[in-house]
Amino acid sequence: MVSMKDIAKECGVSVAAVSKALSGQPDISEATRNKVKAAAEKLGYQPNSAAKVLRTHRSHNIGVLYVDEAHNGLTNEFFALLLNSFKRVADSRGYDITFINKGLSDGNPGSMSYLSHARYRSFDGVLMACVDFTNPEVRELALSDIPVVTIDYSYENRMSVCSDNSLGIRELVVYCAKMGHRKIAYVHDNNGTQVSEERLSSFKETMSGLGLALPDEYLPEAQYRRTEGAKKATEMLLSLKDRPTCILYPDDFSTLGGIAAIRSAGLDIPGDISVVGYDGIRVGRHLTPSLTTLRQPTELIGETAAQKLISLIENPAETRIEKTVIKGRVYEGESVSKIG
Amino acid sequence: MVSMKDIAKECGVSVAAVSKALSGQPDISEATRNKVKAAAEKLGYQPNSAAKVLRTHRSHNIGVLYVDEAHNGLTNEFFALLLNSFKRVADSRGYDITFINKGLSDGNPGSMSYLSHARYRSFDGVLMACVDFTNPEVRELALSDIPVVTIDYSYENRMSVCSDNSLGIRELVVYCAKMGHRKIAYVHDNNGTQVSEERLSSFKETMSGLGLALPDEYLPEAQYRRTEGAKKATEMLLSLKDRPTCILYPDDFSTLGGIAAIRSAGLDIPGDISVVGYDGIRVGRHLTPSLTTLRQPTELIGETAAQKLISLIENPAETRIEKTVIKGRVYEGESVSKIG
DNA sequence: TATTTTTACTTAAACCTTTAAGTAAAGAAA
């Protein structure tokens, strides 16, 4: 590996001069700077991030924490798109992205805490998404002195970027009501997260605001992104004697389970039952009928998170800690019928 | 930051003794080792990877190169699943994962080569997937002295893990033929990659091996993962006077475009036209009809790649460079009808 | 011309860890 030392020798200057020349410091003559740059080029010099990090305590590396719950973390399209746009901004600002995990200390995998891992790698900042934010280790990291941005969850006094779940559900319900539906069910995940709670209370409020009846049976539970649960919840709804005409699901993927259940029962979508998803995954647009859903501006969420985090890293003093709320939009597919 | 120096002071031993005690070296008494460990715990010691990397030239960090072509890299379910299982193995072996990009030198984003970036971060090894393997910079990285594993492409004398594309296509065609189809079309991406070429020639061979006619019009082109192209190709196929009864698509996602086109034409799947995908993405199983496809053992590919790469990193001498071929399996969905 | 300021460097230390080589003391072998 050719280092600054080799360039220094080649040019007959000190290592310090080489460092300054390459990093654009002012107190180096143009002549020397050019000589150094030429030598660096000629010798095939590659900077060494480890040395840089060691000396400066800045890694230009951002840790990303997400949990590979049920082995499908990355295959969650919401997270994948988010990470993609986050990465694009990070790349352009000179930051790399490394996944945070439970490390390996003394050869025992998983023995490090998330915070330890973040410190071990000297991450300049951390993105947290799709994790159990109530987990003590997750909290520890979020509340540490490392700059952090959380997605869809807000800690006291930390930066967060959240989608407007209340508004999203409200708009979906209003849309369905506008299409003439009065019996609207909501299959929801009662996992205790802010997201779930916001959505559920928004659903209830909107329904009552519209003067629509909401029997308890219209609120079955099912986990996010699980077709099986959605299928069961749907079967239950279909068996009601006063069955709903329209069903909202917690996300697009589980909606597929609902669709399968409805079709198994020999019913037509949207002729007999209308369905509504949440998220706006791409396949939804290519289904027949195409899926009516709340399309989350995932790219925008990722970009915003990256900008906020980098701003927090580079200008902690000037950056206001805030919760940024980003609105989605109803995508009017073909899965909700006009009735009444 | 508390370092070994602090522990050394606390325990009244040298920094070297601390290092040895913590890393399990033999020439340290049990008494000292325990004292050091206790002090480390008490002071909240965190090791520093930068210093370790600088000294040892081992980062325990693996670079992953994939190209965010059309901004959807990670949302490619094949890659996401692959990366997920790769990461799981890497995590358990104590390796982190960092994305490779074009870095930022002199403040110009994208100015570093992939290889420079890999050296800059001292990656112990590199995984390459979903990239243009003919790109000179990609080649440069693959053919460097850094241990590398490529997915679905083989360089001379480099480790690779590939899915068995020839077999995959053959099995699909044989399955369709067994279901009674004789007029089988193949919408394919003619992008010049090994994958595409293997598949196309396997298709041609299998068809001729089965004695099935293959007019040129049965081989329209369309890009991977683009519904639009698949739609156009399908419309063309439907307009033929001797139209196929079964259409193979390059991947599941583009199959959705084909399905939409077939339904737009008022035709039933699989009653009028049968369709077949490739990959085995999860939504395919939840469509109606569920999608017949070649399910790639993506998890296995990712795990294998991780094992091979780590083996290459840790035991370069004992590790044989090889191309590992992994077979997929036909998933018999409902999108191919039995005819004849 | 003498003094001050600026320019363009150099020196040296620091960041934290690992490791080869050295050493003093204790234990074993002769």
Next chain:
DNA sequence: TTTCTTTACTTAAAGGTTTAAGTAAAAATA
């Protein structure tokens, strides 16, 4: 008892970079 070996350390250097502080020469000012 003397010599050799082992144990349990310590010393010191190295890895590549940045940066505060120092310095000699040149340029500007008085």
